[in-house]
Amino acid sequence: MRIIKIIVLILLVAFVAIQFIPASRNISDTVPKTDFMEVNKVPATIQNKLQVSCYDCHSNNTDYPWYNKIQPAAWFLEDHIKEGKDELNFNEWGDYSARRKNSKLRSIISQIEDDKMPLDSYTIIHRDARLSETNQKEIIKYMNLLKNSL
Numbered sequence: 001m002r003i004i005k006i007i008v009l010i011l012l013v014a015f016v017a018i019q020f021i022p023a024s025r026n027i028s029d030t031v032p033k034t035d036f037m038e039v040n041k042v043p044a045t046i047q048n049k050l051q052v053s054c055y056d057c058h059s060n061n062t063d064y065p066w067y068n069k070i071q072p073a074a075w076f077l078e079d080h081i082k083e084g085k086d087e088l089n090f091n092e093w094g095d096y097s098a099r100r101k102n103s104k105l106r107s108i109i110s111q112i113e114d115d116k117m118p119l120d121s122y123t124i125i126h127r128d129a130r131l132s133e134t135n136q137k138e139i140i141k142y143m144n145l146l147k148n149s150l
Contacts, residue, residue, distance in 0.1 A: 015071075023074035026081050028060040034094030035059075046142050050090070053118045053129040057084030060091045065125060098150050105147040112136050112143075 031038065037047055056062045062081055067073050088104055096104065111117040112131065123130045131139070 018071040021071060023068075023071070023078045025064070025068075026060060026062040026078070026085070028091070032060075032091050032094075034092055036090040036093040039094045040146060043142065046139055049131065049135050049139060052126075053131055055090060056126075056129075057081050057122070058088045058090050060085070060089065102147055102150050105143050105150075109140050109143050109147075112140055 033039075036042070036050070042050070057080060062077075064077070068077055088107070093101070108117075113136070118126075118129045118131070
């Protein structure tokens with residue numbers, strides 16, 4: 001029993017200690033001119049859905065949940081956001097070449113069609129980020145129109 005108490009104490013001290021190791025934060029006060037919404041004429045309904053369902057992980061400005069300051073959750077969030085931005089950053093859309101835009105649009109369409117985006121791990125807590133079948137069809141239709149206009 002004594003060993004279990006020691007292990008629990010060590011784990012508790014480690015948990016408290018890692019709270020002092022900060023994670024970087026993905027927060028920007030400005031919307032660049034290269035932003036997807038600025039570059040394209042995005043209808044309001046699609047714009048709203050993209051911001052709610054995609055922009056937290058795929059832009060330079062994340063609306064953090066309440067648990068973002070608790071380690072190791074904060075590290076997991078920052079890693080997830082970094083990966084998302086490496087794959088697609090809507091704030092840098094205007095800097096992408098036509099070829100890259102086309103590739104990203106095909107990927108967006110494919111991810112939505114296959115129900116891979118937004119991630120289930122994200123929509124568990126962010127229920128408003130879930131895309132209904134109607135939302136999916138609207139976004140896919142818009143992305144196809146945009147892709148065809150490149």
